[in-house]
Structure formats: C-alpha cells, structure tokens
Amino acid sequence: MTLKGIKLRIYPNEFQIQHIEMNFGCVRKVWNLMLSMQKDRYENNPDCKFVSNFDMNILLPLLKKEYPYLKQVESTSLQCVNKDLSEAFKKFFEEHTGYPRFKSRKYSRQSYQSKYVNHNIKQINDSYIKLPKLGEMKFKCGRDIPEVIKSVTIRRSPAGKYYAMLTVEDENQAFDKTQAQVGLDMGVADLIITSDAIKFPTIRFDKLLAKKKLNWERKLARRRSLAVKDRAKTKKIGLIEPRPLEDYKNVQKAKRMVAKYSEKVASQRRDYIHKITTKLVQDYDVITIEDLKSSNMLKNHNLARVIANQSWRMIRTMLEYKCEWYGKKLVVVNPFKTSQYCAECGYDDGKHELNIRQWICPNCNSNNDRDINASKNILKKGLEQALVK
Incomplete structure (x- = not known):
C-alpha cells in the first residue's frame, strides 16, 4: 500500500x-x-x-x-x-x-x-x-x-x-514491463528530448493568457495607487480612521483576477507535465535524466523567464514518485559535457554555442542533432551508473 x-x-x-x-x-x-x-x-x-x-x-x-x-x-x-x-x-x-x-x-x-x-x-x-x-x-x-x-x-x-x-x-500499481530504456534531455525550444528522437514541444502557457493578466495587473496597480491616496487624504483630515486596504473591494477584485490567471497558467503547465511524465513512465523501464541546477541557469537574464517556465524541477519530482509508484527505475546523472561528446564515437568536440543546433563530428562525420545527441549521452551515462550500483 x-x-x-x-x-x-x-x-x-x-x-x-x-x-x-x-x-x-x-x-x-x-x-x-x-x-x-x-x-x-x-x-x-x-x-x-x-x-x-x-x-x-x-x-x-x-x-x-x-x-x-x-x-x-x-x-x-x-x-x-x-x-x-x-x-x-x-x-x-x-x-x-x-x-x-x-x-x-x-x-x-x-x-x-x-x-x-x-x-x-x-x-x-x-x-x-x-x-x-x-x-x-x-x-x-x-x-x-x-x-x-x-x-x-x-x-x-x-x-x-x-x-x-x-x-x-x-494499492501499489505497476505498469507492464517494456524492457525499454531512454535518456531525457531538458531543453528550451523543446521541453523534453528523448534518446529515441522524440521531442515534446514547449508550450508557453504564460503567453497564452499574458494579455488578460497584464490588463488586470495594470488595473490592480491603478486601483491600489488610488486607494493609497485616499487613505493619505483621510489620515490628513483626521476626522475618521483610514480604511485598511482590504476594505477596498475594487482592489481586492483586481487582486483575485491576477491570482486567477496566475493559477490557471500554473494548472495548465502542471497538467501538461503530468501527461508527459505518465507517458514516459508507462513506455520505459529505465529513465535517465540530468541533475540540472536551475538556480544557476536563472542567472542568465536573457533566458531566465523561459527557463522558469520549463519547470524542470517539477518534471524530475513527478518522474521520481511515479517511477516509485509504478515499479520503474529513474537514474540521475551529472550533465557534464553531455552536449559536447559525440554519441556515436565519443569524440569531444568542445563547447558549442546555444545557437548551434546541429554539428558534424570531425572524427566520424556523423551529423548530430544537439539535443538528441545529448539525450543519447545521458542514457549511456545512466546505464553505466546503474551497472556500477
């Protein structure tokens, strides 16, 4: 149980x-x-x-x-x-x-x-x-x-x-054994890329409702500013005690609407990740992922919002407990140089800039998709790590 x-x-x-x-x-x-x-x-x-x-x-x-x-x-x-x-x-x-x-x-x-x-x-x-x-x-x-x-x-x-x-x-449930193994690479353009060359696209749920949310955020800022001015005016007169901000109904309504759209974005994202992780746990017996440090990546201000939207930590958490529930195995590996080594021959081609999505290995001349190549290297590392344990 x-x-x-x-x-x-x-x-x-x-x-x-x-x-x-x-x-x-x-x-x-x-x-x-x-x-x-x-x-x-x-x-x-x-x-x-x-x-x-x-x-x-x-x-x-x-x-x-x-x-x-x-x-x-x-x-x-x-x-x-x-x-x-x-x-x-x-x-x-x-x-x-x-x-x-x-x-x-x-x-x-x-x-x-x-x-x-x-x-x-x-x-x-x-x-x-x-x-x-x-x-x-x-x-x-x-x-x-x-x-x-x-x-x-x-x-x-x-x-x-x-x-x-x-x-x-x-009751403990278990999915049927498939004898399949997969490595997962977390990305930005695509949310998850598997070693089987399957790509789960990124959906920017925050952008779908951005216009409506921004409209209510502006209303909230304007109403809160007017409420603060009203409180200051009442305090200056000194005849009555200024109302607390919680008593301004229009402010509270705008606050709820902003929270409503934020909650909807989070719910849509969570539902999407639930569907993906359940499918992965159902299809594969061994799943290998990277031990990503999202806090370090968020220091890149050009990509911080996009990385935060990916919810990589949520993906890992869901895979952890779902693998435990359904009798599958999750292996977490160090992401060091997973995008630099050629998955075919193991040649280290050095660091590639983010705008380089494909590269040809100088050693074996294989054409490598950056993300699929990384996921294959993650799978190799995971299987080696599992054998050592």
Whole structure:
C-alpha cells in the first residue's frame, strides 16, 4: 500500500465558508501562540528542554479555556498545527532551513489539516463528500477516491477557490514491463528530448493568457495607487480612521483576477507535465535524466523567464514518485559535457554555442542533432551508473 494525495475542488456554501475561515484563523492563532511560547521560553532559559509535539497538545485544553472560540473548530486541526510546528523546529535544528515564522491573516493562501477519525471523512457519492465539521459538500475530481483516507487539508487559493487535499492509502500499481530504456534531455525550444528522437514541444502557457493578466495587473496597480491616496487624504483630515486596504473591494477584485490567471497558467503547465511524465513512465523501464541546477541557469537574464517556465524541477519530482509508484527505475546523472561528446564515437568536440543546433563530428562525420545527441549521452551515462550500483 502507498500513500497518495488526491486534490479535489470543493464548493462550500456560505455557512461552510464561514466555518472554514474561522478554522483558518484558529489554527493561525494556535501556531502563533505556540511559536511565541517556544521563543520566549528559549530566550529566558536557553538550556531548557524543547517542548515537543506531545507536550504542546497537553497545552491545548488550557488554550481552549482562555480562548473559548477554539472549541468551535475541528479539534484535530489544532493538533496538526503542533505537529507542523514541531517538524518546522526539527528542520531548523537539523537541516538549518530557517527559523519558523509567525503566520498572518493577510497571506492569501490559507490552509488547515484534519485527521480521519470515526468516519468524519468519506465520499457520499460521485458529487458529494463529507468533511469534518463541515458536513456534506459538493466536489469535483478526475478520479475515484480510495476507501482508506488518512487526512484532509482544506486550502483556499489566492484566487478565492477552495480545495480539499486527501491523503489516501492506495494499492501499489505497476505498469507492464517494456524492457525499454531512454535518456531525457531538458531543453528550451523543446521541453523534453528523448534518446529515441522524440521531442515534446514547449508550450508557453504564460503567453497564452499574458494579455488578460497584464490588463488586470495594470488595473490592480491603478486601483491600489488610488486607494493609497485616499487613505493619505483621510489620515490628513483626521476626522475618521483610514480604511485598511482590504476594505477596498475594487482592489481586492483586481487582486483575485491576477491570482486567477496566475493559477490557471500554473494548472495548465502542471497538467501538461503530468501527461508527459505518465507517458514516459508507462513506455520505459529505465529513465535517465540530468541533475540540472536551475538556480544557476536563472542567472542568465536573457533566458531566465523561459527557463522558469520549463519547470524542470517539477518534471524530475513527478518522474521520481511515479517511477516509485509504478515499479520503474529513474537514474540521475551529472550533465557534464553531455552536449559536447559525440554519441556515436565519443569524440569531444568542445563547447558549442546555444545557437548551434546541429554539428558534424570531425572524427566520424556523423551529423548530430544537439539535443538528441545529448539525450543519447545521458542514457549511456545512466546505464553505466546503474551497472556500477
């Protein structure tokens, strides 16, 4: 059995939205209180023992007495906050990932997690699902939901949409063995080039909606500027308190529209990469890719936006977990000189500029497509590396 995540688009009514927003506020309150307690405790006595997840859960009943509204929300969501905070401190001490920060209600992406207890999460039918403290709610999903559900995370996106991420236990699946092997070269003109000379084209989803998004970005900048001037004018008069920026409905509408188009671009890109990676895992038993350092490549300001649009890290992440799910093998190799060596004879022809897409090997006179040649070298490296292991 394997733990998997399923993302549902949910459609709460007004009462359910109010309860969800209240739960967002309560988990944020508990996080900030516990973080403040940990911080003050360490400042007062650096040698004191760290308060663990279990110890923080013991403090929850005391907090509910002090803040009665915490009793109205889903109880396991508050326990999950303590677990997340404990994990954040663990990463800070062991991996030096950064000190945990306080949460703000102004952050557009809010979420909370609830555990599966006494059948509080279950699918009613193809259109409705039961969620903790929320009852039945309409949803949309592109696949069947397994019976064993471990937890659910309710999330509100910057565009104002609500989602439920289910952690489920699913049976291990395996694609049929094909005995095929492939090397993948990540590109800019083409997203993925295989050693079998198959090219998956790059689709600039950001350009498809660029005009509409730019229009709303301009509206947002103009409306925000007018709101700031209005606040300054009200403050100068001094008769009434200036309204917060969140109370300007036209500003918030423009902000949601910008987020909506950004979310749509990300969703289209993710869906495209899902289809490609699933096809690759289904068709090949061994997949070899480069260990690319995208952060270094983004320093090239002429290509930074294009490289960021390619989402190479997302491709690698999807291939990693899909190969594990479906019984295939992924090999990651060093990209050193993969585009310089001739795949036919191994001759090193030196560095080629990006505008050179084809070159003839001086040693064996073979005409090499730059990307296909690189993917063949990546496959060779991967097979050698797999044999060594």
